[in-house]
Amino acid sequence: MRVMAQLAMVMNLDKCIGCHTCSVTCKQAWTNRAGTEYVWFNNVETRPGQGYPRTYQDQERWKGGWELNRRGRLRLRAGGRLKKLLTIFANPLMPSIQDYYEPWTYDYDRLFSAPVGEDTPVARPRSLISGEPTKISWSANWDDNLAGGPELAPSDPVLRKVSDQVRLEFERAFMFYLPRICEHCLNPSCVASCPSGALYKRTEDGIVLVDQDRCRGWRMCVTGCPYKKVYFNHRTGKAEKCTFCFPRVEVGIPTVCSETCVGRLRYIGLVLYDADRVAEAAATPDEKDLYEAQKSVLLDPHDPRVQAAARASGIQEDWLEAARRSPVYSLIFDYGVALPLHPEYRTMPMVWYIPPLSPVVDVLTGTGNDGEDAGNLFGAIDSLRIPIGYLAELFTAGDPEPVRLVLRRLAAMRSYMRRINLGQDRDESIAAAVGMSGRQVEDMHRLLALAPYDERYVIPRAHAEQGAQLEELATGCSLDYEGGPGMAGPFGEASGRAAPIAVESFHALRERQSGEELEEAPDLRGRINLLNWDGKGTPEGLFPPRRNGGEEK
Amino acid sequence: MSALDVVLWVAVPYVAIAVFVLGHVWRYRYDKFGWTTRSSQMYESRLLRIGSPLFHFGILVVLLGHIGGLVIPKSWTEAAGVSETAYHATAVALGTVAGVATLGGLAILIYRRRTVGPVFSATTRNDKLMYVLLALTIVLGLAATVVANLAGGGYDYRTTISPWFRSIFYLRPDPDLMAGAPPLFQLHAISAMALFAIWPFTRLVHMLTAPLGYLTRPYIVYRSRDERRAPRRGWEPSR
Ligand code: SF4
Ligand code: SF4
Numbered sequence: 045m046r047v048m049a050q051l052a053m054v055m056n057l058d059k060c061i062g063c064h065t066c067s068v069t070c071k072q073a074w075t076n077r078a079g080t081e082y083v084w085f086n087n088v089e090t091r092p093g094q095g096y097p098r099t100y101q102d103q104e105r106w107k108g109g110w111e112l113n114r115r116g117r118l119r120l121r122a123g124g125r126l127k128k129l130l131t132i133f134a135n136p137l138m139p140s141i142q143d144y145y146e147p148w149t150y151d152y153d154r155l156f157s158a159p160v161g162e163d164t165p166v167a168r169p170r171s172l173i174s175g176e177p178t179k180i181s182w183s184a185n186w187d188d189n190l191a192g193g194p195e196l197a198p199s200d201p202v203l204r205k206v207s208d209q210v211r212l213e214f215e216r217a218f219m220f221y222l223p224r225i226c227e228h229c230l231n232p233s234c235v236a237s238c239p240s241g242a243l244y245k246r247t248e249d250g251i252v253l254v255d256q257d258r259c260r261g262w263r264m265c266v267t268g269c270p271y272k273k274v275y276f277n278h279r280t281g282k283a284e285k286c287t288f289c290f291p292r293v294e295v296g297i298p299t300v301c302s303e304t305c306v307g308r309l310r311y312i313g314l315v316l317y318d319a320d321r322v323a324e325a326a327a328t329p330d331e332k333d334l335y336e337a338q339k340s341v342l343l344d345p346h347d348p349r350v351q352a353a354a355r356a357s358g359i360q361e362d363w364l365e366a367a368r369r370s371p372v373y374s375l376i377f378d379y380g381v382a383l384p385l386h387p388e389y390r391t392m393p394m395v396w397y398i399p400p401l402s403p404v405v406d407v408l409t410g411t412g413n414d415g416e417d418a419g420n421l422f423g424a425i426d427s428l429r430i431p432i433g434y435l436a437e438l439f440t441a442g443d444p445e446p447v448r449l450v451l452r453r454l455a456a457m458r459s460y461m462r463r464i465n466l467g468q469d470r471d472e473s474i475a476a477a478v479g480m481s482g483r484q485v486e487d488m489h490r491l492l493a494l495a496p497y498d499e500r501y502v503i504p505r506a507h508a509e510q511g512a513q514l515e516e517l518a519t520g521c522s523l524d525y526e527g528g529p530g531m532a533g534p535f536g537e538a539s540g541r542a543a544p545i546a547v548e549s550f551h552a553l554r555e556r557q558s559g560e561e562l563e564e565a566p567d568l569r570g571r572i573n574l575l576n577w578d579g580k581g582t583p584e585g586l587f588p589p590r591r592n593g594g595e596e597k
Numbered sequence: 598m599s600a601l602d603v604v605l606w607v608a609v610p611y612v613a614i615a616v617f618v619l620g621h622v623w624r625y626r627y628d629k630f631g632w633t634t635r636s637s638q639m640y641e642s643r644l645l646r647i648g649s650p651l652f653h654f655g656i657l658v659v660l661l662g663h664i665g666g667l668v669i670p671k672s673w674t675e676a677a678g679v680s681e682t683a684y685h686a687t688a689v690a691l692g693t694v695a696g697v698a699t700l701g702g703l704a705i706l707i708y709r710r711r712t713v714g715p716v717f718s719a720t721t722r723n724d725k726l727m728y729v730l731l732a733l734t735i736v737l738g739l740a741a742t743v744v745a746n747l748a749g750g751g752y753d754y755r756t757t758i759s760p761w762f763r764s765i766f767y768l769r770p771d772p773d774l775m776a777g778a779p780p781l782f783q784l785h786a787i788s789a790m791a792l793f794a795i796w797p798f799t800r801l802v803h804m805l806t807a808p809l810g811y812l813t814r815p816y817i818v819y820r821s822r823d824e825r826r827a828p829r830r831g832w833e834p835s836r
Contacts, residue, residue: 125811125812126812128811129808129809129811129812132808133649133650133652133653133654134638134642134645134646134649134650135638136646138638138639138642140638140639140640140641140642141639141640141715171715173640173714173715173718174714174715174718175714175718176714231817232817235816235817235818236816236817238811238818239808239811240806240808240811241808241810241811241814241818243818244818244819244820245817245818245819245820246819246820246821246822247819247820247821247822248821248822255820256630257629257630257632258629259633260632260633260634260803260806260808261633261634261635261636261803262634262636262808263636263638276636276639278637278639278640278719279719280630280633280635281633281634281635281636282630282633506822
């Protein structure tokens with residue numbers, strides 16, 4: 045047993061209101077640069093829908109993730125090592141910018157420079173890729189809220205799998221939001237696909253990162269990830285991906301997407317897992333068993349033997365403590381309501397989801413029934429095949445049973461808690477019907493509905509004695525690069541040292557929050573991140589230069 | 598032996614080699630972030646899918662051919678029982694196929710670069726200079742072979758150019774050998790040396806990091822946060 049720690053996330057889909065706040069704040073923090081205009085480390089897609097990039101779940105086409113070969117061994121679906129090297133000159137499975145969308149801006153200057161005339165001037169869209177005028181015809185969430193439904197939704201790869209059972213009836217059907225980030229998989233196919241070995245999984249916390257100095261732009265990781273969560277920065281020619289906001293979690297604060305989530309539906313915690321068993325579990329023959337296999341790799345942090353093994357592999361006490369308090373572990377095991385996204389890709393994804401009960405409730409109340417009555421809900425869960433079949437394709441490789449159990453638990457919680465709210469007796473039989481005790485249901489309710497910040501995010505700090513680079517000083521930030529933002533090196537805009545991604549703004553933020561001075565942090569380097577601007581000082585570039593009189597900045 | 602010959606066939610090669618080697622070292626140390634293919638496949642892949650493999654596989658064969666022709670002495674192949682005619686026939690046949698593939702691929706790539714808007718706007722001046730020298734070198738090389746073979750039985754560079762090439766690395770450069778070579782071969786060599794001199798400063802650097810290690814390394818790479826730096830004194834793990 046080789047115990048490793050992994051930072052994992054759970055998202056409770058019932059509470060997502062599809063506001064995209066997470067996407068926007070993530071973009072502000074990480075991908076508001078040239079070359080990453082089209083990149084959303086966090087995106088929120090409406091299901092049913094095509095997703096972003098379009099139809100990424102269709103692995104017949106995109107060939108992401110792993111599959112089993114004839115001998116039952118894991119192999120990359122896009123082909124093995126030799127095939128990768130032979131197709132390195134032109135990757136046949138690489139999504140084009142059109143599969144994401146062509147980013148654009150507007151000709152705002154026209155609004156001011158147009159000559160006086162009859163008509164109001166308009167700002168026309170321009171492609172950020174070619175600079176030419178463009179027609180906007182797709183975006184990262186073009187089919188938001190089922191927009192273009194009847195034409196677009198049928199090409200949802202997940203829906204296609206279930207739709208021969210049931211015709212898609214849009215008005216009466218269901219809809220929910222699926223926020224997605226990189227899954228920080230236990231068996232990451234992106235890492236396995238990288239010819240240069242630039243992608244790696246951190247041993248301390250399992251975060252999957254791209255070493256910007258080692259990446260050579262071979263683009264195989266983009267193909268390798270079945271979730272299409274590695275992106276190619278077309279200006280720097282390097283791959284970039286969600287970082288789990290490592291500069292933040294290293295100091296014990298949650299990722300930007302979690303921090304800003306309006307629905308407060310994200311949970312971050314540690315899980316311990318047995319690294320020696322990952323490959324074996326990922327090679328489970330029947331796809332439908334993968335959900336259980338994935339759970340079997342995770343270890344019980346309360347088990348003294350696990351703790352001993354964890355100590356032996358160098359995991360420190362406070363991390364073990366955090367693993368015991370992990371909300372993620374509770375949601376996966378104690379309450380059994382969190383499911384992995386597409387376990388059939390065999391990457392062992394570590395962002396888990398509580399499937400939404402709301403489609404079921406909506407159908408019930410739509411037909412005039414009481415959507416909070418346990419009997420009604422249980423009956424509906426058993427008979428409504430569309431939502432269950434669809435959710436099962438997303439979370440359990442098509443096996444409806446685990447999804448049904450989760451939904452029954454959520455339904456039980458709903459009716460059990462309603463009785464309490466209405467001042468009625470606690471009805472143990474409701475809890476017992478889903479194999480829980482009333483106490484457990486109340487605890488689950490607390491975690492799902494009321495839990496405060498420090499219960500939703502149990503993030504142990506990175507160990508300073510393990511990483512001297514974590515000293516909060518400009519001389520030792522965790523991305524210790526010399527030189528500045530790398531966009532202006534001697535070999536064109538893409539060369540030079542990597543900009544220490546967001547670390548600069550992170551430090552700037554801390555400095556400002558704790559500093560007394562009303563002045564700019566020296567390492568902002570003239571770049572303004574509005575998210576971090578707290579009203580102190582007058583950063584250059586945010587305000588026009590003072591003409592005279594005003595003191596020089 | 599004129600002064601020009603010494604400059605061209607002694608000084609320039611050494612300068613080119615020095616720039617090539619030191620340039621790579623320097624770039625690797627200071628610009629790892631810029632060390633990339635800067636692929637433009639995101640923008641356009643229909644033409645790239647034909648042009649790029651054609652060019653790259655072609656140039657790899659050309660490279661092997663050059664190693665065979667320049668590095669392996671004639672006496673060795675003859676000792677192995679390969680006659681000059683047999684060698685020449687193979688070299689010309691293989692070389693022409695590979696050369697044409699390379700040139701065709703390059704033509705498609707340059708056409709693509711010029712006509713596809715996003716690709717063109719992602720082309721730097723550095724790229725343009727590199728493309729000119731690369732194309733020039735390939736065209737001159739192909740032309741030298743074709744002209745020599747049309748004009749007669751071909752030119753036996755293995756008695757002049759190859760020994761000169763090796764003499765450079767023996768540190769006993771012999772410019773006389775090269776001074777007598779046909780002008781097209783001379784031009785080809787000059788443009789190649791220029792190409793090598795700018796090589797480390799262009800995107801061609803990706804060649805030196807061809808990811809052959811991928812064939813043998815384990816699939817999943819684990820790395821510790823600490824790897825970059827040993828803990829400072831007093832910061833060692835406490836256990
Ligand atoms: S989800 Fe993340 S860790 Fe998993 S394969 Fe994709 S990029 Fe890699
Ligand atoms: S911020 Fe939260 S509620 Fe809003 S879309 Fe993102 S995950 Fe959903």
